[in-house]
Amino acid sequence: MTLSASAESFDADVAIVGAGPVGTLLAILLGQRGKRVTLIERWSQHYALPRAVTYDHEIARIFATLGIDSENDPAISYHDELYYWKNKDRENLQIVDWQSQSASGWRVRYWFNQPMMEKRLLAIAATLPNITLLRGWQGIGLEQDAQGVNLSLQRNPEEAGPNGDSRTLRAKFVAGTDGANSFVREALGIENEDKGYFFDWLILDMIPHFDYVASRGDEPAQWQLCDPKRPTTIVPGGPGPVAGGPARRRWEFMVLPGENPHELQKPDRAWELLQPWGLTPENAELERSAVYRFQARWAKEWNKGRCLIGGDAAHLMPPFAGEGMCAGVRDAVAMAWRLNGILEGKFGLDVLDSYTSERIEHAKHYINFSQELGQIICIADEAAAAERDAKMIAGLAASAGKPVPTDICQLGKGAWCDESAHAGELSVQGVVEAAGKQGRFDQVVGQGWVLLGHGVDPAAALTEAQRHQLAALEGVSVELSAQAATGGAVDVEGTIGDWFTRIGARYVLIRPDFYVALTADTPEALQTRFAKVMRRLHLAEQPAMAAE
Numbered sequence: 177m178t179l180s181a182s183a184e185s186f187d188a189d190v191a192i193v194g195a196g197p198v199g200t201l202l203a204i205l206l207g208q209r210g211k212r213v214t215l216i217e218r219w220s221q222h223y224a225l226p227r228a229v230t231y232d233h234e235i236a237r238i239f240a241t242l243g244i245d246s247e248n249d250p251a252i253s254y255h256d257e258l259y260y261w262k263n264k265d266r267e268n269l270q271i272v273d274w275q276s277q278s279a280s281g282w283r284v285r286y287w288f289n290q291p292m293m294e295k296r297l298l299a300i301a302a303t304l305p306n307i308t309l310l311r312g313w314q315g316i317g318l319e320q321d322a323q324g325v326n327l328s329l330q331r332n333p334e335e336a337g338p339n340g341d342s343r344t345l346r347a348k349f350v351a352g353t354d355g356a357n358s359f360v361r362e363a364l365g366i367e368n369e370d371k372g373y374f375f376d377w378l379i380l381d382m383i384p385h386f387d388y389v390a391s392r393g394d395e396p397a398q399w400q401l402c403d404p405k406r407p408t409t410i411v412p413g414g415p416g417p418v419a420g421g422p423a424r425r426r427w428e429f430m431v432l433p434g435e436n437p438h439e440l441q442k443p444d445r446a447w448e449l450l451q452p453w454g455l456t457p458e459n460a461e462l463e464r465s466a467v468y469r470f471q472a473r474w475a476k477e478w479n480k481g482r483c484l485i486g487g488d489a490a491h492l493m494p495p496f497a498g499e500g501m502c503a504g505v506r507d508a509v510a511m512a513w514r515l516n517g518i519l520e521g522k523f524g525l526d527v528l529d530s531y532t533s534e535r536i537e538h539a540k541h542y543i544n545f546s547q548e549l550g551q552i553i554c555i556a557d558e559a560a561a562a563e564r565d566a567k568m569i570a571g572l573a574a575s576a577g578k579p580v581p582t583d584i585c586q587l588g589k590g591a592w593c594d595e596s597a598h599a600g601e602l603s604v605q606g607v608v609e610a611a612g613k614q615g616r617f618d619q620v621v622g623q624g625w626v627l628l629g630h631g632v633d634p635a636a637a638l639t640e641a642q643r644h645q646l647a648a649l650e651g652v653s654v655e656l657s658a659q660a661a662t663g664g665a666v667d668v669e670g671t672i673g674d675w676f677t678r679i680g681a682r683y684v685l686i687r688p689d690f691y692v693a694l695t696a697d698t699p700e701a702l703q704t705r706f707a708k709v710m711r712r713l714h715l716a717e718q719p720a721m722a723a724e
């Protein structure tokens with residue numbers, strides 16, 4: 177007898193393999209909407225050492241929805257400064273704008289301590305009774321059918337030995353956020369596309385016992401030293417272990433041709449490399465020394481049946497754009513709203529295809545960009561470096577030393593209307609006033625499906641059936657006005673209104689991941705494009721629609 181999905185019993189709606197920041201965030205976003213989640217982590221103890229150290233404005237906007245305020249959080253810091261790329265003589269080659277306020281309503285860039293951030297996320301997950309955290313278990317088998325997935329687990333043999341317990345979970349969906357050597361990706365038989373980019377770098381995470389940046393005069397806080405003798409990255413590492421005390425710092429040194437990476441990561445060699453930077457065992461703690469192989473690759477598919485992959489399981493990029501973990505956080509949000517929608521009966525399973533098609537192109541953009549940045553710094557040859565310097569110094573002079581803005585990247589084709597200008601891009605956030613509250617739009621009005629009208633009531637421009645569809649998505653429609661109005665929101669600083677004017681739109685539909693699903697300037701265009709987006713969501717038919 178075949179059981180229907182509703183009659184069958186499942187251990188979880190979603191089993192997530194890998195409880196790093198991506199898996200934990202996904203668990204929270206599902207758990208907050210009442211889904212039963214089993215979050216599986218290989219290691220029984222939380223890993224207490226730094227790894228990623230930076231994220232961008234989009235991630236700050238996402239974290240804000242969890243109540244994590246990147247401007248005021250003990251795990252997070254920022255530097256009101258540009259990001260410099262310099263040659264061996266300390267001349268500027270390139271300047272990147274990591275200083276501005278972004279269109280997302282947050283600073284362009286933040287720095288953080290990953291263990292502290294993970295603990296924050298795990299603490300939020302622990303408040304949700306429908307999330308079960310299984311520590312010390314790893315995936316060993318995965319089989320899916322039309323209704324669900326059987327996930328076989330075993331106690332991590334590195335902790336429990338070869339004869340540890342095993343068990344099988346049945347879940348409606350499985351997400352693999354289990355890192356570069358992902359079991360889930362392997363079990364699904366998904367191949368990687370590799371750009372053949374490999375450079376070994378020594379990463380040193382430091383806790384100076386003093387304010388390092390202040391001690392270095394006008395040396396930047398975040399920069400790349402493109403010295404062919406030893407290409408070096410010098411960046412913040414987020415707040416230090418003592419609140420209000422000295423901050424962490426990170427150095428990354430390229431392993432030179434002919435050098436032995438294992439020798440280089442020994443503490444004595446690490447301290448030798450740090451000596452010119454004024455750090456000694458007397459004035460600083462070496463928190464972590466590890467050689468990483470920087471790579472540029474992505475998995476060819478990110479969803480298969482009822483399984484998905486995200487984070488490092490789906491993509492790896494060199495760190496020079498500071499976008500590695502950002503891509504994983506975007507994956508978590510993109511998986512979450514789709515899985516929540518499917519599990520709530522709103523979307524068909526096919527909406528998962530747009531997870532792959534949208535996210536893969538977006539991640540590839542950052543993989544390519546990070547690799548291009550890597551090609552600037554990973555030069556150990558003096559002549560090649562001199563040629564690069566001449567070219568880049570001339571380029572910078574030609575642009576009058578203008579900092580390069582951090583780029584806007586569009587999603588790959590998917591659950592948005594590609595016929596409307598600026599759809600598939602991140603929406604702009606500004607300060608609004610509504611229902612007696614003033615603050616960032618997301619915190620005052622909320623997040624989810626949001627239909628905005630600039631000086632018009634957007635709901636009035638939809639058909640009756642479309643209003644039902646928006647309601648089925650639990651979407652809201654908001655009229656934005658320049659001055660106090662009843663019901664809508666006041667665009668206090670004019671930020672959102674300016675954006676509407678810039679993109680020539682009167683209506684914008686924003687998705688739960690803050691990407692623009694459509695823009696339109698007339699009710700007719702809005703209706704046509706809204707219908708397209710609903711089709712691309714594989715929206716389940718609503719009773720009122722059927723009646724029409």
Ligand SMILES: O=C(O)CCc1cccc(O)c1
Pocket residue numbers: 227228229230231409411428495496497498499500501
């Ligand atoms: O947080 C990370 O993963 C990367 C740290 C970083 C930031 C900026 C430049 C760089 O080379 C590394």
